[in-house]
Amino acid sequence: MPTPSVLPDQVARDLREFSIEVPSWAYGNSGTRFKVFGTPGTPRDPFEKIADAAQTHRHTGLAPRVSLHYPWDRVEDVAALRSHAEDLGVSIGMINSNTFQDDEYKWGSLTAGDMTVRRRAIGHHLECLEVMRAAGSKELKIWLADGTNYAGQDSIRARQDRLAESLAEVYQGLGEDERIVLEYKFFEPAFYHTDVPDWGTSLLHCLALGEKALVVLDTGHHAPGTNIEFIVAQLLRQNRLGAFDFNSRNYADDDLIVGLADPFQLFRILFEIVQQDAHRPASGVNFMLDQCHNVESKIQGQIRSVLNVQETLAKALLVDREALADAQERNDVLEANGILMDAFWTDVRPALAAFREEQGLPADPFEAFRASGYEEKVAAERVGGNQMGWGA
Amino acid sequence: MPTPSVLPDQVARDLREFSIEVPSWAYGNSGTRFKVFGTPGTPRDPFEKIADAAQTHRHTGLAPRVSLHYPWDRVEDVAALRSHAEDLGVSIGMINSNTFQDDEYKWGSLTAGDMTVRRRAIGHHLECLEVMRAAGSKELKIWLADGTNYAGQDSIRARQDRLAESLAEVYQGLGEDERIVLEYKFFEPAFYHTDVPDWGTSLLHCLALGEKALVVLDTGHHAPGTNIEFIVAQLLRQNRLGAFDFNSRNYADDDLIVGLADPFQLFRILFEIVQQDAHRPASGVNFMLDQCHNVESKIQGQIRSVLNVQETLAKALLVDREALADAQERNDVLEANGILMDAFWTDVRPALAAFREEQGLPADPFEAFRASGYEEKVAAERVGGNQMGWGA
Amino acid sequence: MPTPSVLPDQVARDLREFSIEVPSWAYGNSGTRFKVFGTPGTPRDPFEKIADAAQTHRHTGLAPRVSLHYPWDRVEDVAALRSHAEDLGVSIGMINSNTFQDDEYKWGSLTAGDMTVRRRAIGHHLECLEVMRAAGSKELKIWLADGTNYAGQDSIRARQDRLAESLAEVYQGLGEDERIVLEYKFFEPAFYHTDVPDWGTSLLHCLALGEKALVVLDTGHHAPGTNIEFIVAQLLRQNRLGAFDFNSRNYADDDLIVGLADPFQLFRILFEIVQQDAHRPASGVNFMLDQCHNVESKIQGQIRSVLNVQETLAKALLVDREALADAQERNDVLEANGILMDAFWTDVRPALAAFREEQGLPADPFEAFRASGYEEKVAAERVGGNQMGWGA
């Protein structure tokens, strides 16, 4: 199709309603086990993280919610943090529990054999529910680092049973319109077995819990070669896709900027989403980023990320689905594939620039942010204190 | 532990009851897309395949059942084939349906968009149920080659829906004590998406069908790095592990002899089995081989395979589970792991030799078969005709 | 950058000189070990294959050479085949040796322990040189299926030594301006070890042989996650990149249409090429396809493939390399990456359509071929005879 100068009406409507949640931790320092590099201007507290996150929304109009990681983002007054966010035009999104940074969790958290540890982990999740309510949020996200490094270290089966029991207690704590989303991950930090390693395991626990438990799909948490869009389709078919953690990876859980390792994969994933109207707010799927900006500018990285998702979603929305269904029915493989590829190769950037301007946003949010002087300003202002990272 | 000269009583009891089903197709030719090598003496019909399979049982006492692949093993008189098997001391096991060798299935079978093709595929499965009954078997194994090679070629979601409908029709055809087992596979022959690519998908279809539908785990059908014993534990926990296809692999679905690529993996898998008593007949798990002897002697390959499973099962049964549980409770990682490794490194071959002799079997079945002259005899006798392979 | 309506002059010049060699075997049937599907109109002899290959060139102007596979493409009169090709506007390119389809090569060819087999394999390569000369070609491509399926089956080291000796004999047979290119492959059809599994091994053999030996990089022949553009850069740095086998893959050596599994990877590869001017004829790199059209139309698949390469090469040529170098020097990660992505997302299709029309070619070669009636014509004409595939 020719490069469109404006978006078709329905595409524009869909994009106007579409939003992406950004993670507070992306604005702090992160790295690898070898090194965490700091940069001038990195936030020293959750308030500064939210201020930075608000920049992403301000320039893109795409990121109105900020996920918190608890206790990384612990503050004395959650209500104050919430007001701070609202003053900056954003709200607080999911609360992410964290049971991997304390020494007590060395042998597991919700799966631990030691009942005291398990109780502590359950208690942490119940506390997260309180934070969630204080923050005006409705969702608790659970990702567990639980697993083992050596065969025999613990019983795989017993840990599943203990996990089920622990999750049931957390689930009991949910209010009517609240929900938990359970993330799975192929490996890391455990190197032999992981207690929730795949979508099947996450889904089985959710099915056992009830309708307020859904699966989180993180695009970096799969074995090499896994067809992720298939999993998206399957979870949507089961009505159990709760949230999406976007990022990209070449090797393990690299947590790179979404769409920069394999942009066509992102397109295929979003096309599965679009075919079930799951990009629309009514679907209840929470689209989020979960990334680490180890070497690149963090706010720029976040802006690039949400733009990549928006741009790719626009392409997915442009697919001529009627023609596609027709080609599929005729088993015309190359025509069907060509219809997808046509949308993929269509340059939606000019039309998106126009779309943004209509909404009073900069045509090029990335350049607008770079030109805004914000990075220089915070680098100058945020002197002293401890830069936040994973672990504080 | 010191090298045991005899097996502990309970281990011996367990091993006496343990059996492995062998696939008729392992006795025919197989290969890669590049070449199928033939060897003198290869069976020319299903009767000869069963004769060869009976050799595996005769020397090992381990392989009393032979799976058939239909229509590869189509004969005019199934009852005659059954009698032939029984005369040779074996019985007919699972019937494996085959919807990948006919031109009609180019675009799928149970998932095909074309209703005529789907009906044909359903009909094939119902026909397999008839063969199953005539053969005195109770289980139908379904592995589908269905999938696509290019993004957009067909709708992933629509194919799931069609698959569910097709399976439901086949399931309706099951008698009271009959069951179907549904195999999953990561990829091949489809190279973009596969319709039943993972245990989660297979299990969801089984759950939707009912209690007579169970999952088949083929050890070669996973993404690189997948922790297979975890899946075993999970499927056992759901009471949905129906059958096991043993083989081994270094890369893709290499279909090598079980236990020769990663013997420790086989041990870990069998240890999960043993911990739930799933190696015992009462568990209902059917342990099978699914291998391709591309370059090695086929009957020797099969004998080596069942011996590898037996030997490794003996090791798994020798694990000191009480001591293990104790070390696990204390989070003594290296002691716990060491308890597993101790059993793994124990040489069970002398005790197994004694165990076999007690049962009137050769101490070394592999060498006994080699010395028996059977291979030379069939090579001399089976002259003319067409050697069987995948496809006939 | 805005969607260009015409290509910049230098890009157009480069594209006019750029060509891709197509493989004769892509026009015959191919498949997996499970099934080879035939289609009406498939060539029954090498002459018909070349006629089909000429269609690819006719509509795209991109594919003036056809690689032969020997003995698959054995004809009585090579000169006649050559004339036939020239009459159709194409020439014969590389000769591909084949030492994997004969029973004698079960245990290896150039690496075989049996000297008779090794001599036969060397002789086959010398015969290929004769065919090469008769066909007017200068290059012999060697890909070996040699390897083993089980640890201990043969000596890895001894096979390397035998390979080196065999290759030296073949190399001795080369004329002044002739060369061999040695392909590597991660695995398949061997499933334990492969004798030339990686670029390092191929390069070491080439270095030992001399300057007329170069490496072939097949994009599907690597371990999961391998950074292929790094290998391209490394081989160019060593002046030893002889040829390129384009295709794409999601899992193993899937041999799918180039650019359809991961179009961004193709772009990154071509950008490494372009940075060293290796896309220009003077570089001596032979760009080829090596694909299997298992389910899609073969000629259409070939046309789509060469167009994908051309389109992606145009994008790679559009990268603003000066700006890129500048951003790299400043370690401005996201700006540098953004410069690449800008070219990647630019829609070059309108400008390429104009470029083609200038050369008297159809603006849309894919649709032009589909509309030409050629497929219907050969389907009607090519009745009887045996369709060609791998192995004949």
Next chain:
Amino acid sequence: MPTPSVLPDQVARDLREFSIEVPSWAYGNSGTRFKVFGTPGTPRDPFEKIADAAQTHRHTGLAPRVSLHYPWDRVEDVAALRSHAEDLGVSIGMINSNTFQDDEYKWGSLTAGDMTVRRRAIGHHLECLEVMRAAGSKELKIWLADGTNYAGQDSIRARQDRLAESLAEVYQGLGEDERIVLEYKFFEPAFYHTDVPDWGTSLLHCLALGEKALVVLDTGHHAPGTNIEFIVAQLLRQNRLGAFDFNSRNYADDDLIVGLADPFQLFRILFEIVQQDAHRPASGVNFMLDQCHNVESKIQGQIRSVLNVQETLAKALLVDREALADAQERNDVLEANGILMDAFWTDVRPALAAFREEQGLPADPFEAFRASGYEEKVAAERVGGNQMGWGA
């Protein structure tokens, strides 16, 4: 073969001469990006690390050398550290350079575009040579974290050129009988491209440098599925295998205890070693550990590791190589493989216990260490101070 009660003479001779170098950093804390767990008794300085390392040697007789990581192991008086080691019965082995922990190396070290950074990195290596000499060592080990996270971030090619120049300067600093060994790694901490990602790249740089540059093979630094024993065979064939970093992995560079993820792989690797007598000191191959004991006891983990290597080496030495060669020549795949497996399954532990006792060592070094009270003693003594880890 029957369980041997004593080792054959030649095996015992070989084992007496065989030694393994242990890494100082294995005795400090390590972990993942998520968490580094500390344990009571962890060394607070390099002297304590060496004291712990000496325990490994004391109980096993296998680990007479300790590698240092510089500047992690920087001390004011290297001679004092050397004396301390010698007093404890060990010596200082390789010096490992470290150019990944300083902020200056964010964009690379020996490959950095910024000449100041490159000079600093070169200077660091020259300083390491000084430390090496003061420590009485002859080898400098170079592993680089250099690479990029995003396509376009830097020029892959230019970085190779800069790396070559930097290495040449370091190489110039080598004395007559000194050498450098260059390690490669598939990925991490860089997630898009790594500057020395594979054995081919490492070897090319070594070949360009000269005979005093050799390759280090770390068993955890390969793509999934890579046949590591092939690389061992290839590097030995080129006389360029300088050192071995033992560890094991299931996923990425997990740095688990050698032999615990895939013991058969370790056996196959050591069998390639043994076939070229490369386990003997005259070969010049330095066998080392490179592991992280994230959750298990560190000293116990090291003891288990060297025992695993010793035990597996004993098995590899027991292979009946004459019979193997004979079976290989006859292409008797299963007999040949069976000869390997026979040695693998032979329980060498009783004979090794006797072998150790002959040398005045504990029959079971692992249990002897656990019973020694050393861990309890250092836990009580080492109070206060900062536990050492990666980064200090």
